Amino acid sequence: MQTSDVTYDHGKGDDLLANDLPSKGAGQSRWQGIAFAALLLAAPSFAGDFWLSVFMMPWLILSLAGIGLNITTGYAGLLSIGAGGFMAVGAYGMYAFAVHGGIENFLVILLLGGLATAIVGFLVGIPSTRIGGFYVIVTTLAAQFFLVWLFGDVPWFYNYSPVPTIALPPTVQLFGLNLTNDPIVSYYFVVVTVIALTWVAKNLVESPIGRNWIAVRDMNIAAQVIGIKVNSSKILAFAIGGFYLGIAGALWAFLFLQNGSPEGFGLDKSFQVLFLIIIGGMGTIRGNFIGAAFVLLLPIVITAASSWIFGNSEFQGLLSNTDNVIFGALIVLILIKEPEGFDKLIRNLSTKIQR
Amino acid sequence: MSTFLETLISGVLTGMMYSLVAISFILIFRASGVFNYAQGAMMLFSTLFFVTMLGEGAPFIVALLIAIITSVLLAVAVERVVLRPMANSSAVTLFMATLGVSYVVNGLAQGILGTETQGLDLGIEDTPIFVGGVLVSRFDLWAAGFSLCVVILLALFFSRTRLGISVRAVADDTAAAQSVGINLSRIWQVSWALSAVVGLFAGMIWGASQGVSFSLEFLILKALPVLIIGGFTSIEGAIVAGILVGGGEALAETYLSPYIGGGLGSWFAYVLAVAFLLIRPTGLFGDAAIERV
Numbered sequence: 001m002q003t004s005d006v007t008y009d010h011g012k013g014d015d016l017l018a019n020d021l022p023s024k025g026a027g028q029s030r031w032q033g034i035a036f037a038a039l040l041l042a043a044p045s046f047a048g049d050f051w052l053s054v055f056m057m058p059w060l061i062l063s064l065a066g067i068g069l070n071i072t073t074g075y076a077g078l079l080s081i082g083a084g085g086f087m088a089v090g091a092y093g094m095y096a097f098a099v100h101g102g103i104e105n106f107l108v109i110l111l112l113g114g115l116a117t118a119i120v121g122f123l124v125g126i127p128s129t130r131i132g133g134f135y136v137i138v139t140t141l142a143a144q145f146f147l148v149w150l151f152g153d154v155p156w157f158y159n160y161s162p163v164p165t166i167a168l169p170p171t172v173q174l175f176g177l178n179l180t181n182d183p184i185v186s187y188y189f190v191v192v193t194v195i196a197l198t199w200v201a202k203n204l205v206e207s208p209i210g211r212n213w214i215a216v217r218d219m220n221i222a223a224q225v226i227g228i229k230v231n232s233s234k235i236l237a238f239a240i241g242g243f244y245l246g247i248a249g250a251l252w253a254f255l256f257l258q259n260g261s262p263e264g265f266g267l268d269k270s271f272q273v274l275f276l277i278i279i280g281g282m283g284t285i286r287g288n289f290i291g292a293a294f295v296l297l298l299p300i301v302i303t304a305a306s307s308w309i310f311g312n313s314e315f316q317g318l319l320s321n322t323d324n325v326i327f328g329a330l331i332v333l334i335l336i337k338e339p340e341g342f343d344k345l346i347r348n349l350s351t352k353i354q355r
Numbered sequence: 356m357s358t359f360l361e362t363l364i365s366g367v368l369t370g371m372m373y374s375l376v377a378i379s380f381i382l383i384f385r386a387s388g389v390f391n392y393a394q395g396a397m398m399l400f401s402t403l404f405f406v407t408m409l410g411e412g413a414p415f416i417v418a419l420l421i422a423i424i425t426s427v428l429l430a431v432a433v434e435r436v437v438l439r440p441m442a443n444s445s446a447v448t449l450f451m452a453t454l455g456v457s458y459v460v461n462g463l464a465q466g467i468l469g470t471e472t473q474g475l476d477l478g479i480e481d482t483p484i485f486v487g488g489v490l491v492s493r494f495d496l497w498a499a500g501f502s503l504c505v506v507i508l509l510a511l512f513f514s515r516t517r518l519g520i521s522v523r524a525v526a527d528d529t530a531a532a533q534s535v536g537i538n539l540s541r542i543w544q545v546s547w548a549l550s551a552v553v554g555l556f557a558g559m560i561w562g563a564s565q566g567v568s569f570s571l572e573f574l575i576l577k578a579l580p581v582l583i584i585g586g587f588t589s590i591e592g593a594i595v596a597g598i599l600v601g602g603g604e605a606l607a608e609t610y611l612s613p614y615i616g617g618g619l620g621s622w623f624a625y626v627l628a629v630a631f632l633l634i635r636p637t638g639l640f641g642d643a644a645i646e647r648v
Contacts, residue, residue: 079447142625321466328458335452
């Protein structure tokens with residue numbers, strides 16, 4: 001790999017330098033955050049149940065998954081293609097605590113599912129201490145394939161039912177509230193969870209821990225020289241990213257879809273979460289919400305637009321693939337023109353307006 | 356014993372096909388440091404194009420020539436339009452860009468050429484034959500022999516031709532190669548073109564045994580552990596690792612499945628690769644990665 005210095009430069013993530021320092025925008029971003037949270041909490045008063053459960057819920061949950069992957073990949077620079085697998089650990093872990101552990105408090109088993117995923121993230125992160133950011137693709141892919149196989153083929157994980165699909169037993173409640181039946185209640189649960197975890201993540205990435213991740217990402221050896229514990233930083237990024245992905249996976253399975261299956265957490269899910277952080281912005285928190293909205297809305301817009309243009313003609317085959325083509329082209333375009341994603345575009349725009 | 360040998364041999368012969376796919380990656384990676392995830396989609400596109408032409412009644416040779424030209428044009432275009440503007444980006448960013456390319460090429464391939472599985476008949480009978488008391492598939496033997504020919508041709512190209520030696524020079528030390536007047540962008544184009552042709556051959560062999568379909572794209576996921584085990588830059592490594600992965604996978608599928616359930620094939624190679632990463636991160640024959648501050 002000696003080709004590196006002249007041509008394609010390995011290892012130096014100059015192109016991914018994100019908004020590393022909060023600097024002058026810090027106060028402003030806090031007000032933005034509070035306004036955003038207030039808007040989310042007020043949403044049920046102007047949006048119908050349908051919108052809440054069909055768009056708002058998956059959007060918020062995917063954003064949370066994006067934050068998890070962004071911690072590992074965007075901040076610590078460890079490219080993970082195992083997001084789907086980690087989300088599956090959250091869902092199947094939570095299910096195991098409910099069914100085999102007999103715990104009936106939704107919040108408790110959700111957190112336990114998240115912790116289980118953090119432990120899996122820790123284990124998957126161990127090889128990354130010996131290899132560079134790029135080779136991590138393989139360890140995370142290994143985890144992805146192994147985990148999906150595990151939850152689909154080992155009957156203990158789906159409680160010996162004939163199919164590996166899981167749904168929470170009705171006895172699981174949150175202080176007497178049944179979360180899975182009432183869209184308003186489950187929406188509020190998701191909103192509060194996402195706001196709280198986003199706030200934690202925002203503070204985490206601006207704390208010394210987050211600074212260390214960025215240092216490790218941008219220049220591994222230099223980070224080591226100035227005394228950052230590179231290996232524990234990497235493993236921590238996997239564990240915390242895993243926790244977020246696990247929570248997101250459990251919410252996705254039990255509150256959005258009402259059930260979980262191994263196929264739902266396959267490689268496609270991993271790519272979806274990866275794409276949303278590329279589109280939204282690697283190494284940002286706000287970008288996850290933009291990217292998640294994008295990956296959810298784009299297919300709907302494309303389908304609507306193309307059926308309006310083509311009608312239901314013989315282009316149907318072409319139509320079903322338009323999503324993929326546009327997504328792929330968008331990814332390439334963003335990486336060439338603006339590697340920091342839509343978040344950077346918005347930041348540029350707001351600086352222009354302020355001037 | 357003969358079951359063991361038959362499993363092993365059929366696994367090893369399948370492994371040769373993994374090697375061929377892995378080699379098509381190595382050709383690009385050695386010269387330009389790009390891990391081209393879109394290789395699978397490009398293989399799918401050119402193989403599907405080839406089969407469609409055959410289906411429309413084109414003569415074999417004509418279809419083959421057109422498929423080769425198309426695949427080369429596609430590869431050179433991807434290099435020129437996507438990877439060239441991104442030179443000097445990190446390996447991770449380049450990888451993500453090729454991920455985007457794979458979605459585009461895959462969508463176009465299936466949108467234009469259709470999503471049904473198509474058969475490909477290369478005129479080789481798939482009848483089992485006995486070799487020393489062991490049953491071996493004739494097709495697998497042909498496929499392995501063909502892979503071997505491709506590898507020998509590549510080895511000759513790299514050791515005997517001026518162009519091949521230039522490619523090696525670039526892989527070895529890009530700055531030095533440039534300073535003696537080797538045209539870097541031409542070398543990149545040659546590498547991408549070669550890789551496309553090797554990919555097309557791999558796709559044809561795989562398509563002839565399994566049918567040409569969407570699943571062809573996932574061959575890259577099989578090639579990835581082969582690359583890790585063999586080392587990202589070594590063609591010899593890819594061959595040895597392909598055999599190792601193919602043989603190991605077949606044996607594990609036969610002898611471990613009764614104990615821990617089926618479907619091992621989806622992750623066995625990866626667990627093997629992770630084990631290798633822990634013991635020998637550069638792979639069997641790979642260059643030691645040098646990190647610079």
